[in-house]
Amino acid sequence: MSTNNQLDLIGVGIGPFNLSIAALSATKPQLSSLFFEKKEEFAWHPGLLLKDSKMQTSFLKDLVTGVDPTNPYSFLNYLVCQHKLHPFMASGQTVISRLEFSDYMAWAAHQMPNTRFNSPVEAIDYHDGAFVVTSKGQEYRSQHLVMGTGTLPYTPKCVEGFMGSQCFHASELALHNPDLTNKRVAIIGGGQTGADVFQHVFDNSFGKPAFINWVSRRPNIESLDEGCFTDEYFMPDYVNGFYHLDQNKKDREVSRQKLTSDGITTECLKGIYQRLYHDKYVLREPNWWSIQPNQTLVEVDKTGGGFRMQLTHGLTGATSFVDADVVILCTGFKRGLPNCLAKLMPQVETDASGQAILSEDYAAKWQGSNNNRIYMVNAGTRSHGIVEPQLSLAAWRAAKIINNICDEQIYDISESNHVLDWGLFEEHNPSQPEQRMSAMP
Numbered sequence: 001m002s003t004n005n006q007l008d009l010i011g012v013g014i015g016p017f018n019l020s021i022a023a024l025s026a027t028k029p030q031l032s033s034l035f036f037e038k039k040e041e042f043a044w045h046p047g048l049l050l051k052d053s054k055m056q057t058s059f060l061k062d063l064v065t066g067v068d069p070t071n072p073y074s075f076l077n078y079l080v081c082q083h084k085l086h087p088f089m090a091s092g093q094t095v096i097s098r099l100e101f102s103d104y105m106a107w108a109a110h111q112m113p114n115t116r117f118n119s120p121v122e123a124i125d126y127h128d129g130a131f132v133v134t135s136k137g138q139e140y141r142s143q144h145l146v147m148g149t150g151t152l153p154y155t156p157k158c159v160e161g162f163m164g165s166q167c168f169h170a171s172e173l174a175l176h177n178p179d180l181t182n183k184r185v186a187i188i189g190g191g192q193t194g195a196d197v198f199q200h201v202f203d204n205s206f207g208k209p210a211f212i213n214w215v216s217r218r219p220n221i222e223s224l225d226e227g228c229f230t231d232e233y234f235m236p237d238y239v240n241g242f243y244h245l246d247q248n249k250k251d252r253e254v255s256r257q258k259l260t261s262d263g264i265t266t267e268c269l270k271g272i273y274q275r276l277y278h279d280k281y282v283l284r285e286p287n288w289w290s291i292q293p294n295q296t297l298v299e300v301d302k303t304g305g306g307f308r309m310q311l312t313h314g315l316t317g318a319t320s321f322v323d324a325d326v327v328i329l330c331t332g333f334k335r336g337l338p339n340c341l342a343k344l345m346p347q348v349e350t351d352a353s354g355q356a357i358l359s360e361d362y363a364a365k366w367q368g369s370n371n372n373r374i375y376m377v378n379a380g381t382r383s384h385g386i387v388e389p390q391l392s393l394a395a396w397r398a399a400k401i402i403n404n405i406c407d408e409q410i411y412d413i414s415e416s417n418h419v420l421d422w423g424l425f426e427e428h429n430p431s432q433p434e435q436r437m438s439a440m441p
């Protein structure tokens, strides 16, 4: 496939999602690829790698196992190579720390022949049937691209003017390593990140604060929907069926399914609740924390050395105020494509919400040649569903992209395996009902 030093695939960004594509490409000599990352070494949301944060997903949902457990970059191979498989099994963990999963991905990323760190992609152009990617002044040609540059921290408008060392997004927490001793701390946002941050601040990981206010717009501190039937949303057949639904229905379903990916793990919630119980009813500590659901941050003012935050209650409409010396925003992430794609973006077709329109195989619809495709990962929640920003099907999606590039089933992802009959599949695979009927006694 490769001619004249031209690669088949260049990946921009090495987060978990492009790393999965890199891992599954690395063992396939018929596919030449190179993945560029601006960071000096692999780092998975380093500002949020708190020492006691746990994964939301199983360690088997790693870079490769979902489609090729024999690939050398699996989590199990990492355990064996690090000589810790037996203690790992003895520990009985089903959910591992984010620190260990990050260590695993770094181990994999730095062994792969097709990854380049400290290599920001500065520009991407298109000439003579190939993408021309510039990194550190050097040009690389590739038939296809895969954009895996992740998401950007989201900051509510009312706080924008106050960002700095005392008011920052949680994605920078571990990098700031703030001294919170005797400080009034406000944590804004009630998802998994808010919970992880609350837990660590409560545990005095950054010094013993004077007071913690944890504020969430959500109606309660809500748990992740971790039911086994819920897991069926995170399986290939559901995604295949979902893709073909009408856009309004897709938007409605994604919004209905929010807590399947955006809630807080039961284990984390239990840990926090037990801490609070012990603190309040056993230690009888004087009141030094408050958890306030149903409160929306609407305005921020600077007061003396700190901040005064105005909140509006979601049910009563009442206004209240929270004073803080340090504000940690756990307000999530938003989509955004990097500047290096700016030159090509006018040729990429976008939907009403400004997002690139993706094919079933994750290729953006663009005005250029169909022989040159711009794949995008973590960009298709509207098209492919709630699983898109999760690790659950990262390996399956990577295999789908590789198969599409190679125009053959390099990875066998044809298996249809599910417990629920979603009723979404028939329209696009008319043979499916017959298969099911013939399986009946």
Ligand SMILES: Cc1cc2nc3c(=O)[nH]c(=O)nc-3n(C[C@H](O)[C@H](O)[C@H](O)COP(=O)(O)OP(=O)(O)OC[C@H]3O[C@@H](n4cnc5c(N)ncnc54)[C@H](O)[C@@H]3O)c2cc1C
Residues within 6 Å of the ligand: 012, 013, 014, 015, 016, 017, 018, 019, 036, 037, 038, 039, 043, 044, 045, 048, 054, 055, 056, 057, 119, 120, 121, 122, 148, 149, 150, 151, 193, 338, 340, 377, 378, 389, 390, 391, 392
């Ligand atoms: C704190 C946290 C915990 C999470 N935990 C889980 C979990 O347990 N389970 C789960 O399923 N999902 C989890 N997620 C969701 C998801 O798995 C992660 O967000 C994941 O990191 C997304 O991967 P990505 O490859 O899209 O992007 P990222 O991890 O953001 O990686 C993108 C990379 O692109 C690089 N980049 C950007 N621009 C350029 C450029 N021009 N040139 C070169 N490189 C560039 C960036 O430096 C970055 O390293 C979590 C998310 C967060 C924020």
